[in-house]
Amino acid sequence: MSNGPVGVALVGAGNISGQYLRNLTAFPDVRVIGVADIDTERAAAVAAEHGVPVSGALATVLAVPEVEIVVNLTVPSAHAAVALESLRAGKHVYGEKPMAMDVDEATKIVTEAANLGLRVGGAPDTFLGAGLQSALHALRSGLIGEPVAVTAATQSLGPESWHPNPEFFYQPGGGPLFDLGPYYLTALVSLLGPVTRVAAGTRRARLHRVVGSGPKEGKVFPVDVPTHVNALLDFPGAATAAATFSFDSPINRRTIEIIGSEGALSLPDPNTFEGPLLARGLHDTDWHERPVSGTTAGRGIGVLDLARSLRSGTPHRASGDLAFHVLELMSAISESGERSEFRPITSTTTSPEPLPSDWDPYASTL
Structure with missing residues (x-):
């Protein structure tokens, strides 16, 4: 098992990438190594803005050995193709929602990951x-x-x-x-x-x-x-x-x-x-406010939890099983709207364990 911060590369330098990069570059347990995009000039500009050393096409960041997790921020129609290529390059994958365009594509992702002994995670991590x-x-x-x-x-x-x-x-x-x-x-x-x-x-x-x-x-x-x-x-x-x-x-x-x-x-x-x-x-006769405690660090804490889980050998919470189940729910809802009938859900998942009360994204645990 490796030690130290987990190397991460982002694929997709669009609207949402800035939120991820601001957070991930601030978490000491991950190290953002690369940014990829089909528009390599945009990838280079985003990487430079956030002090990320490598930029280019997907193949460029997949070739970096220190990259352990690929964060897939591409448009939904590209989610499956990018995830599968990343897995076949030996990288764990954390994807923006939805996991894929349909259940068949998502099945290929989770099957490929299982065959290769790699992990899949997915947004949202809210x-x-x-x-x-x-x-x-x-x-x-x-x-x-x-x-x-x-x-x-x-x-x-x-x-x-x-x-x-x-x-x-x-x-x-x-x-x-x-x-x-x-x-x-x-x-x-x-x-x-x-x-x-x-x-x-x-x-x-x-x-x-x-x-x-x-x-x-x-x-x-x-x-x-x-x-x-x-x-x-x-x-x-x-x-x-x-x-x-x-x-x-x-x-x-x-x-x-x-x-x-x-x-x-x-x-x-x-x-x-x-x-x-x-x-x-x-x-x-009215609502009363309850105390709220925990992290408010924002998008990327699911990636951080995956990174820490890789080092500790424990399950991560924003898991592929959870993302797959949610995708099946949405697909079944869509089918039900077309067919006017109840649709069964065949997948299952478990409710993730709560984060520990002292879970701090800004304090290194590695």
Whole structure:
């Protein structure tokens, strides 16, 4: 087993890479060695901005022996190809969500990793943040009794008003379900365990959208996926959840509420790492705020947890099994919307263990 910081390379120098690089370059237990992109000039500029020594095409960073983990930040349609090439080069892979475009592609990734003795991890890692970790501790302490029902919703008018290149959000692998669904579904699975079946209704309000800002402002582009999804999810021996994922709503809403036999919890936005976390008892007339503790370091803590787990030989929390299960949920929800029937979920996973109370991304453990 190797010692010292774990070498990391990022593939995809787009919008999200800056958040990862700001965090990963600050964590002493990882060392960012490379940045790759199909636009090698962009890769070089991003690498230079963050003091990363190697940049270029994917093959360039895969050829660096010190790179142990590839962080795959490419567009969804490239996730599987980049993951498979990285695994075949002997690298562990941590990918942005979704793991792949469909379950067949994801199966190839997890099978290849298992055959090669390598690890797969995946975003979102927001469930490791202080807000959702505190919710997990509250549930496990019995604060609201046994979970009975969940209401979850993410609603907006979509990302085209602010994102300079929003087209991919409306292509297969995107839409509110595949773009924002992973945050909500990963949070629910981490809290309540795996889902056994789903049902859904889906709609598409408009056939075209318009870029609202940046150099492409005014460009009209097609919408190829549902933009409003209502889903039902069954958790065995736990709760039933009703979830809404929408890019068609003038009402901005980001919420998860869990009703239990002895009270209720209102969780923070699962696309964040902080609070607030609210609770109320059966006879309370209003919510009261719960203490929140844990890390708020942001995107990349799942990569850090994977890196530390590689050195310690322990399971990592933002695992391939969890990412695969969430992808199957989204695929089954999409299929249910097309077929108007319940769809069974064949994969399973376990709720990740909570982070230790003293888990500090900025203190070296290696």
